[in-house]
Amino acid sequence: MNIDSPRPLRLLVVDGNTREQRENHRAGFGTTPSEAYAEELRAIIPGMVTDICLPADEGANLPDGAGLSSYDGIFLTGSALHIYKGEPAVTRQIELMRAIYASGTPAFGSCWGIQIGAVAAGGTVAANPKGREIGFARRITPSEAGRRHPLLAGRPLSFDAPAIHLDSIIAPPADATILASNAMSPVQAAEFRQDGGSFWGVQYHPEFPLRQIVAILAQRTAILVDEDFRRDEAAAKAWLAEIAALDADPARRDLAWAHGLDEEVLDPVRRVTELRNFLEARVKPFASARSRA
CATH class of the missing domain: 3.40.50.880 (Class I glutamine amidotransferase (GATase) domain)
Incomplete structure (x- = not known):
């Protein structure tokens, strides 16, 4: 230590x-x-x-x-x-x-x-x-x-x-x-x-790793819709599914680019x-x- x-x-x-x-x-x-x-x-x-x-x-x-x-x-x-x-x-x-x-x-x-x-x-x-x-x-x-x-x-x-x-x-x-x-x-x-x-x-x-954000917001999809973060529940769930996929594979460049995330969030050491x-x-x-x- x-x-x-x-x-x-x-x-x-x-x-x-x-x-x-x-x-x-x-x-x-x-x-x-x-x-x-x-x-x-x-x-x-x-x-x-x-x-x-x-x-x-x-x-x-x-x-x-x-x-x-x-x-x-x-x-x-x-x-x-x-x-x-x-x-x-x-x-x-x-x-x-x-x-x-x-x-x-x-x-x-x-x-x-x-x-x-x-x-x-x-x-x-x-x-x-x-x-x-x-x-x-x-x-x-x-x-x-x-x-x-x-x-x-x-x-x-x-x-x-x-x-x-x-x-x-x-x-x-x-x-x-x-x-x-x-x-x-x-x-x-x-x-x-x-x-x-x-x-x-x-x-x-x-x-918070990405999967923890997903777990919390999965219980709050109504907020995502009501406050105009996502158009409807289906869109909210699709967004969370992509964040979960990025958590499972941080090397997914397509998802990282789509969500505007870099190593400051995706690298577990830098995060x-x-x-x-x-x-x-x-x-x-x-x-x-x-x-x-």
Whole structure:
């Protein structure tokens, strides 16, 4: 693992979904969002220990500050919840994120995860007035700060990534560095700082292989039709079938060209660039420093 400590890295994956939402995901994809996320992380660094936390559930056993500090890094998944509805399944997660900041443990979030990171630090999230970003976030462009930031190291000046979200950060926290944006969302990647802790996050889903996008959207074909992404259900299913075929064979140049996708999405190593960069730049040094102490 190229760190000073002989012990394996220990990570916490925080699942932002309710029990019903997790089981719906399992029915379509075979695993819950947090299980799938943990699998992607273990593929980057085999042998790491990944625990799962379920703060959306009433009565969930959530780690306190000392428990959070025992982890080398914390990852927050996406969620089908809406942060501005203020229900207990949401407020528990905001409070947990505040405790994560206070613990000083390196934290990273995708989609819902960056929204939780923003709100816990004083930012605002709302339904995107430009509508839903679905399937892929197109032409994500790093800011000047983003081009220098280790989170986006290795990404080109413009790239696409898997994405499914309606809500977006409309007012970042006071102590924020915006690292990337696109035409749909002014905050596609950012770093937030609060209570001595820092958070790196992205609005898109580097952890999603194409087959996971297909599994999620196969349960939402009505949205694809109702919001004019596809003309009818048959067209929606045909589109998803082509994405599934491209997942099965990323070398299908005809499908890659037809859907405007390149190695930033199709290469399983390049797709997870942000996860790998966070592990290398934040988690490993944090674990090494703690082992020396």
